[in-house]
Amino acid sequence: MRGDIEAAAQQVAPSRRYWAIVGNGANRIAAEEVRIKLSELCYKAIACDGTEDKKHIDLSSEPMILVCAAGLQGSTADDVAKEVAIYRAHKAAPVVIATQGEERFSAALQVIAVPEVHPRLAFILSAMVGHLFGYEAALAIDAQARPLREARAAIDSAVAAGLPGDGESLLRGLRPLLTTLASRYFDGLRSGEYNGHLEASSAVRLAIVWRFALGSVPLESYQVEYGKVGTPAVVLEDLVAALTSAIDELTRPVDAIKHQAKTVTVGISRSDETLMQVPLVKEVLSTGVSRDRLTYSTLRTLSALEPLVDEVLGYTRYAIEGHVDPAGRDEARIVIVDRGGLARDLQSRTTDDPQLRGTKRLVAVEHTVLVAKGRNDGRTVVIVPEIKDGETTGLSLLHVHLRNDLALPTLRSVLQGYRNRYAAIKHAVTETEPIFRDDLLTDVPVIELMTEPVNLLAEHWRS
Structure with missing residues (x-):
């Protein structure tokens, strides 16, 4: 039974933003109890109604509906089965708690079967299953934050390690891992898994910043998007902030332990100051x-x-x-x-x-x-x-x-950092020559290296 509860919770809880719990007779008592537990565990405002009172206007939100129906018999079970079919027809996601062997709830998205007991005691099983469903639902929602936590932890560790280099080298080193974790996040976005508990603004913000961090969008566009100059350090800071916001929205402290954001922005931002000096x-x-x-x-x-x-x-x-x-x-x-x-x-x-x-x-x-x-x-x-x-x-x-007296390593570095000039000269030379001797760079006046067309510069390497 526990496996069925876990499977049902993982299927419907993460992707549905609106929830409701229904029951009738003694199962209405179970529904009220389960509503309290689910609200505590999953941070949800949850409606609770009699099974037959769930009106069409309520179904328009396409909610997840947990139906407490253990121990129902005869015409009462038939009526509840009809209501479940109506829920499903309105694109809701009904999950029914029913007595083992009961086959009238085939319209439900999931049926969780409980052992057969005296009808007057069956509502207790509805309550017990509802509690376990709430626990598994909270775990399923919390698990959605796992790739986000891993990404934030990776950035935190890299900054805390105090690795040499600027924000660009830090971001370059993190990119392979961030690419893998971002893929898991984007897969979840496309499948609708995050629809239930991640605010749209948070999801969009994280998606945009993550694309900048991965290099899918050029940094030159960052100012258009956010109104500030984009540097690798700024992108990492904003990615940490976006990850933290999303993690907070998805975290469900089943063990009463809240995840706290770590301060990593100070270490990241220092690299920008290096450029400014x-x-x-x-x-x-x-x-x-x-x-x-x-x-x-x-x-x-x-x-x-x-x-x-x-x-x-x-x-x-x-x-x-x-x-x-x-x-x-x-x-x-x-x-x-x-x-x-x-x-x-x-x-x-x-x-x-x-x-x-x-x-x-x-x-x-x-x-x-x-x-x-x-x-x-x-x-x-x-x-x-x-x-x-x-x-x-x-x-x-x-x-x-x-300066006209730069050493070869310095001159090479200048040309590599300026419009990728070094590679352009090399390609122009090797168009006709078998090798590119960069030691000859120091024989060319520096102003020509910086301003002359590369095809003309290549003549210095041709004998």
Whole structure:
């Protein structure tokens, strides 16, 4: 019998949001008692009625209905069987507690059979089975939080271990396990298992953040979704918060032990602060750019370029007016907001022609940092996009002086972190050459490595 109770609870309890318990005669007493126990164990507001009083208006919610019917005989059993058929016809999920051998309740979703006893005592068995059903239902609901607890515990352990690296490396290390656990969660969402006890807002929030954590959705879209810049550390913090909220909603403390969220956000967020301390990032922020306008990819690129930049000589900060269409079908304009350093004395083309075009348009469209060399004055600049809700709202242009004496490992790291430039050069070279000798990188002027088309750069490797 215990196996039947467990199977019935696992089938109907997790996926049904609304519950009811019915009974008539002495079984109505059992129903009232079971309602109290189920409410305590499963955190549910549960209706209790006479079997024949469950009206159609109540059935519209398609509830799980536990029917206490042990010991019923004759016409009374026939009437209850008809009511059970009505419940099922209205897409409810009736689970009937009936005397062993009773075959009139075939319309029920599940029938839990109890031993035959004197009819006047049978309601006690209904109450006993109802108590066990409540216990198994609570376990079934609580089990839905298991993959979520495992995910939170994995993040907690990784942070507590104090592993070296930033939020990106931490997230990369966690991703294989998070992928497996997320698959179990998404399977449950698709099958409707979480419909009964996880709030829709919590389910959606967790699903979205989990997709960002898995890399299914690019971090650049995080600001559009949540109104703040998405970094691996921020995603992990928000994932922990979403997991905790969902776990709290699914937890059923059968053993009177509540699961408490652990504080892991402090350890995660420190990795973001590391990026903010990079001198080149500080130079960009000193132009007046708001921190939340720099995406994570922008911060990472600036960090990669840091060893290359010997000095920042000045800056010009622009605001972009109007929508920037990637196809160029727009009238976006660019205006100077502020200047500093040598840029104060430079003549700007935008003063007479405010149309957004050239390398500035390229950066605005691609949302990516660009190192460029002025065609007219030969000055080297780093152009940084300011992004809000997926739209480029401004540009910060830094006039810089580059180092020409970088060691090969440092130069390789710079090229790998800037627009995947190292791989692009390598692929262009190996298009015709059998191997790529990266030791020859130091023979090429650094400004050419950063700005020349890779097909032209590849000529340095061709004999």
